[in-house]
Amino acid sequence: MYSKHFGLREAPFGITPDTSYFFTSPHSQEALNTLLVAAKSGEGFIKITGEVGTGKTLLCRKFIATIGPDFVTAYIPNPYLEPRTLMLALADELELPLEKDVDQHQLLKSITHRLMDLAREGKQVLLLLDEAQAIPVESLEALRLLTNLETEKRKLLQIVLFGQPELNQHLQANSIRQLAQRITFHYHLGPLSRDDIEYYIAHRLRVAGYTGGRLFSRAAISRLYKASGGIPRLVNIMANKALMLCFGEGKQQVSGRHVRLAARDTVAAGRKARWPWLAAGVSLLIAAGGLTWALTK
Template identity: 80%
Template sequence: MYLQHFGLKEAPFGITPDTSFFFTSPHSQEALNTLLVAARSGEGFIKITGEVGTGKTLLCRKFITTLGEEFVTAYIPNPYLEPRSLMLALADELSLTLARDVDQHQLLKAITSRLMELAAQDKRVLLCLDEAQAIPLESLEALRLLTNLETEKRKLLQIVLFGQPELNQHLQLDSIRQLAQRITFHYHLGPLTRDDMEYYLAHRLRVAGFTGSRLFSRGAISVLYRASGGIPRLINIMAHKSLMLAYGQGKQQVARSHVQLAAADTIGVRRARWPWMAALATSALVAACGLTWALNK
């Protein structure tokens, strides 16, 4: 691709949640601090919300890797599961071996026994649920009942919900108001500011091995922020395409025009001025990809 052209060791703007690229903006650091304080306090429910693409999954993984050895973590990335399936997923994360036809009573008994065993070893158990806005209401209620398990000192299981703002709407329903009342720590993860975005770009480039001077011109950064609204996932997608376009033209710096073309080719961006550029953007990206393929043959 363009790695050698720009002196990079790896792609700097991937959209997979790689914790080595975690950027400690004021928002993400405050969210991480909230999670760490809440986890160590031993409370039952913790909630992190944010719009699509604001970095909730990356924050979740960073949080898990930051916890000490006294924590045992269970991670369920897709909790769109009915209560029994969700309990089976938790049992699997806790390394429980169960009979294929285990009934609900034996399932809950096995989970409780495992939680008690870990508590006796001074271990704290954290269940992290990503995309929590998708959890069925009956499964949320089942989770609430699990957090009733406790010693004289603390809960046997803490649950961290990472979800889009729709999660807040679900928690306002009367049917699960008892769960909502148990959320003692929460944080809303917002977009980056323009200054934070500039530091964010520099951080990811540095982690990827870039040692040169400014790679994105000031005009490119202005367009990138206006088009992305500070949403990290959109920033990554457009920054990656902009680097491809600059490489395809043999340029050593990303210019305003490269970002405009990248924005025109990206779904979900603010593109008030650029709808006419969509076809041109696609052609330019195809040409850049074609050049990469030819050079790698």
């Protein structure tokens, strides 16, 4: 919608995880380094936690893209599965041909043989579970039993859990205390600082093809920080709306006012009963401003 106006190849603030936009803030780089070191150690479980919107899924995808050819990765984005279904999902990720009505014994035997074959080929297998706070306790216990599989030198399977802070509470259950003891590496993804957001905005604009001067004013950056609390997903949502408002007015720089309106609209989207008129108001402002600007060109 506004890409041509600002000299962009594409919209820079989408919320779909795209590794080309991965931003190496202190938090995200430390988290990625933790994952890489932990994976190469070949030991136990790895846990990454963070609030909603802090970039866990993007980090997971960046990790998969970075880890290298000595690793085989199995990625399960929605692990809210009972133990057998979770094992079937793992088998599918490992490209195991299975009989339609395979029993539990044969299923585990096939997974074990596949893991051993990969180990003989010099491959380490990583099972990455996104939204791990949703995994049923009995499924977590099944995963722990899988990590008992090992050669004389290392585990046949490493498991990486990506989840919201509720995952920590989940792991305090007495029934899975053995799993909690096996978490050898852990990192918590925190929010971006005000300075991080300055660089984050510039980074995403640059990746999207922007080559001009300052597009977001300092006041706009400050308001983005205050309104988002440093949560990257909220920064993206509000920055995108602010750009639409700026485009609608035919201007070339996003101001603090644009971000303020975008923030109000974003809050309204989550609290419809409080400001039922605001989302429509911002849309009308964009449309009216765009029409006025077009008529003056």
